[in-house]
Amino acid sequence: MDADANKIAALRRGEVPFFEPHLEDLLADARDNLSFTTDYSQAIPEAQVIFIAVGTPTGVGGAPDLRYLEAAAHGVGEHLGPHFTVIVNKSTVPIGSGNWVGTLVRERIQRNGAGGAKCFAVASNPEFLREGSAIHDSLYPDRVVIGAGEPKTAEVLYTLYRPLLDQTFTPPRYLPRSDRLGAVPFISTDLSSAELIKYAANAFLALKISYINEIGQLAERVGADISQVARGIGLDARIGTQFLHAGVGWGGSCFGKDTAALIATASEYKLEMPIVAAARQVNHRQRERVIEKLQEELKILKGRTIGLLGLAFKPQTDDLREAPALEIAQRLLERGARVRAHDPVAMERFRRERPDLDVTLCETAEGVARDADALVLVTEWPQYRELDWEALAAGMRSPIMLDGRYVLDRVRLARAGFRYVALAG
Numbered sequence: 001m002d003a004d005a006n007k008i009a010a011l012r013r014g015e016v017p018f019f020e021p022h023l024e025d026l027l028a029d030a031r032d033n034l035s036f037t038t039d040y041s042q043a044i045p046e047a048q049v050i051f052i053a054v055g056t057p058t059g060v061g062g063a064p065d066l067r068y069l070e071a072a073a074h075g076v077g078e079h080l081g082p083h084f085t086v087i088v089n090k091s092t093v094p095i096g097s098g099n100w101v102g103t104l105v106r107e108r109i110q111r112n113g114a115g116g117a118k119c120f121a122v123a124s125n126p127e128f129l130r131e132g133s134a135i136h137d138s139l140y141p142d143r144v145v146i147g148a149g150e151p152k153t154a155e156v157l158y159t160l161y162r163p164l165l166d167q168t169f170t171p172p173r174y175l176p177r178s179d180r181l182g183a184v185p186f187i188s189t190d191l192s193s194a195e196l197i198k199y200a201a202n203a204f205l206a207l208k209i210s211y212i213n214e215i216g217q218l219a220e221r222v223g224a225d226i227s228q229v230a231r232g233i234g235l236d237a238r239i240g241t242q243f244l245h246a247g248v249g250w251g252g253s254c255f256g257k258d259t260a261a262l263i264a265t266a267s268e269y270k271l272e273m274p275i276v277a278a279a280r281q282v283n284h285r286q287r288e289r290v291i292e293k294l295q296e297e298l299k300i301l302k303g304r305t306i307g308l309l310g311l312a313f314k315p316q317t318d319d320l321r322e323a324p325a326l327e328i329a330q331r332l333l334e335r336g337a338r339v340r341a342h343d344p345v346a347m348e349r350f351r352r353e354r355p356d357l358d359v360t361l362c363e364t365a366e367g368v369a370r371d372a373d374a375l376v377l378v379t380e381w382p383q384y385r386e387l388d389w390e391a392l393a394a395g396m397r398s399p400i401m402l403d404g405r406y407v408l409d410r411v412r413l414a415r416a417g418f419r420y421v422a423l424a425g
């Protein structure tokens with residue numbers, strides 16, 4: 001059920017309203033078990049488990065805007081069936097939202113005069129999937145976390161997740177199960193612990209990225225290679241190699257929003273979160289570093305043409321929320337530069353969502369490079385690793401490549417005539 005009629009119409013036609021690898025295949029496979037509606041009265045009364053998965057974007061002062069959650073809780077409350085129903089908060093919601101949703105649902109039930117006849121419980125079931133590998137992360141999760149007030153509620157969700165926990169389902173042909181995957185750990189806890197797990201996990205991942213970016217700044221000063229440093233520390237099993245890729249910093253709808261929400265929640269309890277706040281600060285500094293680096297190379301940015309390779313906040317998605325490319329484009333435009341850009345999947349969305357940004361979109365990477373004074377690799381799409389570098393360099397006014405993700409082969413680029421510049425070092 002979704003309030004957006006266009007989205008429902010697209011899903012009924014078997015179309016996914018955004019880019020996510022294999023989601024359309026999954027939709028086709030599951031067609032017989034799925035129906036889509038804009039009507040609560042069709043979706044809710046018979047359900048035994050209801051997942052609320054609405055957006056919780058950042059609102060005023062960093063706290064999430066909960067109006068969609070409130071609307072969903074009201075809609076659910078008005079149409080709940082007579083049997084025991086578990087209402088699950090799948091959205092990332094502030095700590096305490098489980099109780100709040102319970103109150104909203106109860107109020108609606110009472111208003112409709114059906115108080116005694118309805119019985120429900122609210123659970124928290126945070127999701128840990130990443131855009132771009134959402135299906136993989138859902139089918140083969142590192143863990144499943146359930147927060148509930150009573151064992152009966154957790155029991156219902158345990159039964160629902162059983163095939164995932166035991167990995168007894170038949171994997172889709174496009175996403176085979178890895179041989180190394182065993183049983184999936186199940187964490188059954190109280191509501192607020194489950195809610196905090198989600199925020200603490202995202203903030204920790206954000207910290208890891210900002211930490212390596214901060215070390216990257218020092219690496220540049222002392223002449224060290226940040227990629228080697230990241231590998232060298234990541235191979236310590238206590239640290240781990242993942243989420244130590246230095247670069248232009250994190251983007252997307254989660255890390256910025258969730259670190260802000262964590263700080264906002266803490267401040268309600270008169271608590272500061274200096275580590276999380278520092279991670280945010282470092283992240284913004286990374287975007288500014290791109291401008292500084294270009295300025296070091298070109299001296300003057302006014303009137304220069306800068307080409308951006310990649311717009312999406314990361315590869316395999318067309319999501320532009322808090323994408324580093326947008327902030328970089330904005331800062332370049334403010335300094336009087338012209339900006340050209342390419343992205344394999346996100347250009348259409350860019351046209352729709354950011355008409356305010358005066359960026360020229362090009363159908364190819366070669367088009368971006370033509371007459372440009374410098375290129376910046378912003379999103380590490382695999383296709384950008386193997387471009388015809390000689391042709392690109394030949395078309396540029398000055399062949400400078402700023403590698404914002406440390407993924408390009410500097411020797412190969414130098415051979416093609418590029419001046420290769422990394423973000424740090």
Ligand code: UGA
Pocket residue numbers: 092127128129130131132202205209242243244245246247248249250251252253254255313314
């Ligand atoms: C993130 C979390 O990784 C998920 O576990 C969580 O479920 C999700 O938020 C959520 O709360 O919904 P997502 O934002 O989709 O997932 O994407 P990530 O893969 O985490 O990437 C976030 C940003 O960090 C991207 O801009 C990426 O380029 C950047 N990043 C990631 C780095 O700069 N370095 C890294 O080493 C890793």
